[in-house]
Amino acid sequence: KPELLIVSGDLTFNGEYESMLGLAKYFRQIEENGTQVSVIPGNHDIHSSWARRFVGSEMEKAKQISPTAFRETFADFGYDLATHQDPDSLSYVIEPKPNYPIMMMDTNIYSDTETSKSPTTEGKIKIETAAWLAKYFEENAPAIWVGHHPILAHAKSERTGNTLENADEINPLLKEQGINALFAGHIHAQNISSDGLTREIITGALSIFPNSIGEITLNADGLTYNHRELAVEAWAEATNQTDPDLLSYSQTSYDIFYDYGATLGLMQMFEEQWYQVEYEEDVMDFVGLLNVRYFSGLDFGKDEELANHPGYKIIQENSKGFLKEYSTRSLEDNDLDDRKLFIPNEYLVK
Structure with missing residues (x-):
């Protein structure tokens, strides 16, 4: 409340x-x-x-x-x-x-x-x-x-x-x-960026994984921001829901969004005209994981697992369009933790 x-x-x-x-x-x-x-x-x-x-x-x-x-x-x-x-x-x-x-x-x-x-x-x-x-x-x-x-x-x-x-x-x-x-x-992606003392916070969209909410607290010390996620599972249990997709909504939401990313990877291979059946599984898995990571605000800092993923290497070698640009952009955020922030009052209120 x-x-x-x-x-x-x-x-x-x-x-x-x-x-x-x-x-x-x-x-x-x-x-x-x-x-x-x-x-x-x-x-x-x-x-x-x-x-x-x-x-x-x-x-x-x-x-x-x-x-x-x-x-x-x-x-x-x-x-x-x-x-x-x-x-x-x-x-x-x-x-x-x-x-x-x-x-x-x-x-x-x-x-x-x-x-x-x-x-x-x-x-x-x-x-x-x-x-x-x-x-x-x-x-x-x-x-x-x-x-x-x-x-x-x-x-x-x-x-x-x-x-x-x-x-x-x-x-x-x-x-x-x-x-x-x-x-x-x-x-629509969870992200925090900086420019000197200035901080800009983007809370991911409520409608897509991880169903983001930004919690702002203002007090005598300053502004505190924390990323939260919609508590569908707690609501489902409290209201005696029986739908397994609601009772395990975090996984449901993850699967929907991962599948969307994987499908995007497949479609783009065809659109960019370099599809090969042996590329399909690795590229789809990479873009699915990348999509989840980027939109969840987990893309700050280097992710060795994704950087060394075979799908990433395939995209870098074959794509000259959206997939290469998207994968490069989504792996380059080494700025701030995108899910929490504190701004002291001395930088907030005159």
Whole structure:
């Protein structure tokens, strides 16, 4: 029962309007149990042509979410707590604890009207929002930044669209203001990155292994962050569930995600046109294990087992595309422990 639940975007099923309404009902239940909710949109939430629904076994286009509908539907989940709101985006500021303002920033690029285009991967702070920030900073000393798109790079060979397009402009501004605690989403993988005193934390997606939750504690010493996992098994036992997949959910979730990674490896071999039957088992096992390691935040430090895995060697020798880039990027994180962090108050609060 935390005091506050922060959700940093990608809330809905591909920006489907009905998905948003359903999620709002869950948020209301959470608030009725004593936890305030504060949300911002992700790049998959507003005016996405991917919005779909099923009618029987048929799929058809569904109503999209407008910026106005987002603000109105989630009015009680963050916007009601706002001390300041940006009139030109869905950004706002809350202060759940004195001296710990949290900037909830809309970093997404979307149309104001329904669109036939797919979601824009890239993110950006609008010129008008940057002006609003500058005015806010004149009279306030913010402590924590939350945005959907990361500001810092979370891999040496960062992919286009993974970080804020105008991060080179925003990051110096935040440093100038002494904002050293950043939170983001977007890449769906558990990761912590650094830039001098600045730390940026990305909590992995709740919906995929290991079903991640980030636990933040604020006290007189500073900010403590710990990675937690959704306690499905404890819930299943407490509520007398009988489904073995729920009673052993950690393994169930692991198997689903490992299998997804293994299938990705197989598909990419065909797509990159170097598939050979003798490569199949090793490459599938390597990408399955790599996927689990990367998205779980266990990829900091060198992993000799994966670095010496026969599947890794096969990919390095044969791939000239995604598999080589993905395997290289996912084995190069030697920065910080991605699952826990402490930021002293001297670097957090002015």
